[in-house]
Amino acid sequence: MVTRIGMGLVGAGFVGPHHVDAVRRLGFVDVVAVAGSSDESGQKKAESLGVPKGYGSYQALIDDPDVHVVHNATPNYLHYEVTSAALAKGKHVISDKPLAMTAAQSKQLVEQARRAGVVTAVTFNYRGNPLVQQARHAIARGDIGKPHFLHGHYLQDWLLKDTDYSWRLDPEKGGASSALGDIGSHWCDLAQHVTGLRITHVLGDIATVVRTRKKPRGSREAFQAAGADEVELVDIRVEDLASVLVRFDNGARGSFSVGQVCGGHKNDLVLEVCGSKASMRWRQEHHNELWIGHRDRANEVLQKDPSLLDDDARGYAHLPGGHQEAWADAFCNLMREIYACIAAGPPYAALPPMVATFEDGLRANRIVEAILESAADGGAWTRVRE
Numbered sequence: 001m002v003t004r005i006g007m008g009l010v011g012a013g014f015v016g017p018h019h020v021d022a023v024r025r026l027g028f029v030d031v032v033a034v035a036g037s038s039d040e041s042g043q044k045k046a047e048s049l050g051v052p053k054g055y056g057s058y059q060a061l062i063d064d065p066d067v068h069v070v071h072n073a074t075p076n077y078l079h080y081e082v083t084s085a086a087l088a089k090g091k092h093v094i095s096d097k098p099l100a101m102t103a104a105q106s107k108q109l110v111e112q113a114r115r116a117g118v119v120t121a122v123t124f125n126y127r128g129n130p131l132v133q134q135a136r137h138a139i140a141r142g143d144i145g146k147p148h149f150l151h152g153h154y155l156q157d158w159l160l161k162d163t164d165y166s167w168r169l170d171p172e173k174g175g176a177s178s179a180l181g182d183i184g185s186h187w188c189d190l191a192q193h194v195t196g197l198r199i200t201h202v203l204g205d206i207a208t209v210v211r212t213r214k215k216p217r218g219s220r221e222a223f224q225a226a227g228a229d230e231v232e233l234v235d236i237r238v239e240d241l242a243s244v245l246v247r248f249d250n251g252a253r254g255s256f257s258v259g260q261v262c263g264g265h266k267n268d269l270v271l272e273v274c275g276s277k278a279s280m281r282w283r284q285e286h287h288n289e290l291w292i293g294h295r296d297r298a299n300e301v302l303q304k305d306p307s308l309l310d311d312d313a314r315g316y317a318h319l320p321g322g323h324q325e326a327w328a329d330a331f332c333n334l335m336r337e338i339y340a341c342i343a344a345g346p347p348y349a350a351l352p353p354m355v356a357t358f359e360d361g362l363r364a365n366r367i368v369e370a371i372l373e374s375a376a377d378g379g380a381w382t383r384v385r386e
């Protein structure tokens, strides 16, 4: 008989409910509690998600013996304290990215997690797409030869207008970076994951395109459209646009751009890897297709179809060809792997490589910090700390 596992969610804004949906699909996880920023919001969120208990503080949720796994989907500035408190209580933790606001905080969490001996993961969820796994295995097998150039972008438009505002733009709440930390970190994680390479050096050029914004006086969750609320003018200090040159540990070169002010680009993450034999490209907005580029024959587009995928990637596709799988399905793939590890019980085995670890979360912080340092130095090549 499968032991049932209790999940508790802290922070039920935009992404939190997707954590709930994903674990519900696993069949052996009970969503037992939600914590909000007040009793009222905790109870309201619990009711709207059909969760039995709603708490007004994360500590109350962590103290609940029915909660075995804490999902941290709070704004960035709370990541460290919520995760640290959950680890101190011996709970498994699934943290949304970033692991913490700074590399120094993330390092402490890595060490605390090691001591706690529980299962911990960070949701770099694009790894969970079946065609991302297909590309990873194909590249490891040598299908495109030795990678020598990785390029792409991650562009969005939800901060294009000066009436767009989010806590992500407040360094106290979001951290020292906006576009790079929020979405550039996904691109870097994906590039490293798909190729098995590590980013060693970066050269960054960053800009704040919308320098003054109209901040609503009331609170608002991510991606909610601006209303007619009263506003105050605020100066923006974090970047909403960046271009970065990258070097990898095998000598490969790369470049990527991130922007939250690029009209028409909704969640446009593109990664292309050019190797000595061929190229491969995956685009999040068309994520049921993998482009394979050849020199001496026609290019191909591999459709997400379990019967066409390699054995190692097939398990991540759950519908036949032509039935589109999407963001939420990839997110669920991640949860399936993490909860399988939790369900197997102690001593907990290492997570499969498809899941980002706290060490990967720390690495993401270090890359972003190196890019900010490079930009502050006027665009100097900067080494990513190991």
Ligand SMILES: NC(=O)c1ccc[n+]([C@@H]2O[C@H](COP(=O)([O-])OP(=O)(O)OC[C@H]3O[C@@H](n4cnc5c(N)ncnc54)[C@H](O)[C@@H]3O)[C@@H](O)[C@H]2O)c1
Pocket (backbone or CB within 6 Å): 010, 011, 012, 013, 014, 015, 016, 035, 036, 037, 041, 057, 058, 073, 074, 075, 076, 078, 096, 097, 098, 123, 124, 125, 182, 220, 221, 222, 223
């Ligand atoms: N993996 C992904 O693709 C992805 C996507 C979106 C967001 N995220 C990450 O998830 C986190 C949340 O982002 P979001 O877009 O959902 O933000 P959001 O603002 O929509 O939601 C955050 C929620 O946390 C709640 N909250 C604030 N203080 C709290 C407290 N003390 N205790 C409990 N809850 C509290 C807020 O009321 C809100 O409901 C961020 O760190 C972000 O980087 C990851």
